């Protein structure tokens with residue numbers, strides 16, 4: 446597919462799956478706004494990618510999803526520089542962090558993985574509408590179903606772990622279920638607008654995401670042969686699901702869906718994947734919860 450003349454935003458484009466997503470888009474001729482919280486790392490990734498592929502362009506911009514002010518500043522820049530946007534890939538994320546809060550006081554994983562992206566998506570809608578047909582791809586996870594025994598559930602009474610004891614996996618599962626419900630709700634809301642929305646599980650991918658659960662060197666060297674045997678894939682392969690959701694023509698008729706090639710789910714059937722996949726987590730099909738999450742997110746980020 447020739448993507449010359451198309452412009453995409455990829456969050457967390459300096460590392461792992463995001464970096465490979467940028468690389469592939471650029472190799473097909475696209476212009477990509479590589480959004481990252483550490484611009485020096487973004488520039489490093491930019492140089493590395495452009496040394497290997499020719500075709501499109503990369504513009505590095507600062508975006509800290511754990512700060513609503515940073516999200517607003519980034520979005521204003523994009524709206525000014527890019528009146529017509531063809532795709533937004535909400536890829537950045539953190540997993541199983543120690544308890545922490547975003548600049549605005551939200552639990553770190555929910556705030557970064559969901560709320561920051563929620564505000565970003567809302568603010569970029571004018572450019573996405575002008576660029577239609579366009580896409581929003583939200584990188585969720587199979588852990589929206591269950592993360593090491595913790596079922597993905599949106600705890601509306603205590604979204605930020607202020608009343609219950611903090612659990613890093615529970616918080617990750619909640620944030621990734623929020624990603625899936627965000628896509629589901631937005632897909633319906635934007636029906637007929639020319640903007641297609643999808644969420645994906647990229648697979649179990651070797652990346653820095655593991656850093657709060659085990660040292661990255663242990664993953665990359667000591668345990669690598671074992672993990673590879675167990676199914677861990679490389680970032681380039683992990684990027685394929687996002688790219689499919691972003692580019693494949695058939696996704697247009699499946700707006701709001703969740704795509705997963707393979708994953709760790711509560712049922713064997715789901716583990717075999719699905720395009721789209723019916724999540725085995727009943728909470729992922731709860732439209733009332735999706736609607737409520739939209740309302741609460743809107744209020745939380747100051748869009749009510």
Ligand SMILES: NC(=O)c1ccc[n+]([C@@H]2O[C@H](COP(=O)([O-])OP(=O)(O)OC[C@H]3O[C@@H](n4cnc5c(N)ncnc54)[C@H](OP(=O)(O)O)[C@@H]3O)[C@@H](O)[C@H]2O)c1
Nearest residue numbers: 457460461462509510511536537538586649650652653654
């Ligand atoms: N790897 C897997 O097995 C797997 C499985 C399921 C889902 N996923 C999802 O895939 C996505 C990409 O993860 P990855 O595996 O490629 O991990 P990664 O290499 O750690 O990449 C994560 C990216 O998110 C960025 N990020 C983190 N906090 C941010 C913030 N506050 N503001 C802006 N950017 C921020 C990171 O920036 P820094 O470089 O500055 O830290 C990095 O660029 C995540 O949403 C993750 O939940 C991954």
